[in-house]
Amino acid sequence: MRDVAVVGFAQRQMRDFDGSPTCVELLVPLFKECYEQTGWTRKDVGFWCSGSSDYLAGRSFSFVQAVDAIGVIPPVNESHVEMDLAWAMYEAWIKIQTGEVDTALVYAFGKSSAGVLRRTLSLQLEPYTMTPLWPDTVSLAGLQARAGMDAGLWDERAMAEVVNRSLTDAEKNDWALRKGGSSVEELLARPMYADPLRKHDCAPVTDGAAAIVLAAGDRAREVCDRPAWLTGLSTYVDEMTMSRDLTGSASARRCAEALDLGGVDTAELHAPFSHQELVLRREAGLADDVTINPSGGALASNPMFSAGGIRVGEAARRIWAGESDKALAHATSGPALQQNFMCTLEVSTGSTTGGNR
């Protein structure tokens, strides 16, 4: 395995992006930030990969338009996934492993506010027996939350504790849309929304974009004092239906089992609903002394197609800053934690592990 590190990260998050759903005008300054962090120009980037969805944009081939932000003369080595930034990064990591390239810039974007996000996402469901019923994202998460409550695995107090900690930590995050902790009692006094979920249990609809820069070996050391080495990556998917056991996440558990999580001091978990953080902590077997979501996590802001990768970027920033020596980053997609990705980032290269070797 080649040693590959995260050496650059930039993000934008906002409630309503006053711009086109192709987000070119958001991506140009993002790439500029990545060039400044690395001292590179676009010609130093060996591979590009983006994550986005035309269903979010409401137009076809929006990812092709987004390539304008790169500039393609001379031609660039470029790919796209209709998945979160974290999976775009996974493709780039594999590309670097092939030896074909040493560097990559991956990015993702989405203007969630262009449509009704929780409705649009019904189109990612099983198309014969689910999509025609238009079960929205919040409802599917509500079914999962109730299943765990009924099983005695968590309660509304545990969920409120997640929210309170997240919104308190989000005060330090300039990009957070929702921030400001109060108390568990105050949160529990707020009205139910989609019973058993209160509004603060659900991530806010967020527009945005993010970019991550990867580099192998000495290319990483050249541009970063403390590169965040990707020492393990794994991704698994559960069945699409809601008849699986919603109180856990088998795919998240398999992701965690494929990695060496010993010594993890920080975890950025992509949990768009408060109870999902509880599921993920349990499936990853994280000890109580692990710092969870110091960025505030997805409950503070959750830009579709970027928010998972932002967890990787936030974890990397803490490695760079010396605040963490080993961090876990997680991304999710699909209904009720159906698809999951995890990776470990470390201050030293160690030996790369993963469930997808």
Add this chain to the structure above:
Amino acid sequence: MSRTLSAPVTVAFDYTRSTGPVLGRFLTGLRDGVVVAGRTSDGQVVVPPPEYDPVTHQALEDFVEVSPVGTVTSWTWVPEPVKHQPFDRPFAYVLVTFDGATKPFLHALDVSSPDEVSTGMRVRVRWAEERVGAITDIACLEPLPAGEEAAPVVAPSGAVDPVTGIVVPVSLDYTYAASPEESAFYRGLEQGRIVGQRCPTCNKVYIPPRAACPSDGTPTAEEVELSHTGTVTTFCIVNVPFLGQRITPPYVSAYILLDGADIAVLHLILDCPADEVRMGMRVKAVWKPEDEWGTTIENISHFAPTGEPDADFETYKQHL
């Protein structure tokens, strides 16, 4: 004022899907008023039946009818339904395990308040009045009245004329925003101007303007007002009728390189026989009457020949 122009857009498509033998069997059952489950190798009875066994990965062939009455295993309230959900007023989505099944099934429950639903409650299928072989043949679930166990009215089963396909209409509503640069372009058109932008790196002039030069990724900023006259670089004669066509064929759709621009725009060439249109032909914009102008390219009705001599190939060969 918002920096961008926006407009409502609805993207709609009817997805036609073949069902295959397993989902076809399930949907045929619904049409005939029975709930068909699949028995998997680990002894689970699953609704809808999975196409492949989750353990052995073999195609599922063991079907079993289960009761249309079952027990709620989880529920969520839907305070603000979205378009095309089973109800347009608040309701509950539930997971229900039908009697005889071992795994839960997702559908809507017809109750008017969260106080009327609880885990463990007994519910039954309410069949749609007209059943066609789709998941919506179950109109919804409803609380099982006290003392009742059997579901009412079930048409005779006996898979005559099995369901082999479904049509799922999908329609998504967006507020579509033009980029700031495109917005400037459309606002210019409203004033009878054609506005492009120049890339500061390669000096190319783009129309419509884009947020970044696609050649080198540099943000474009400098506005350039372009001539209303240009050259046909390439064209095609449209002979084929299609849905939504507004002009009777044959007519010409052409790429027109406006004088001063580095990228051609697509528009119509009218006011001359289609077979006289040629590469290099000089054309000018024909605008609609000013009182019909809006923030749209349709302000320009079409392009028409200027009568000037054709442009030299050398002047546009880089733009083909």
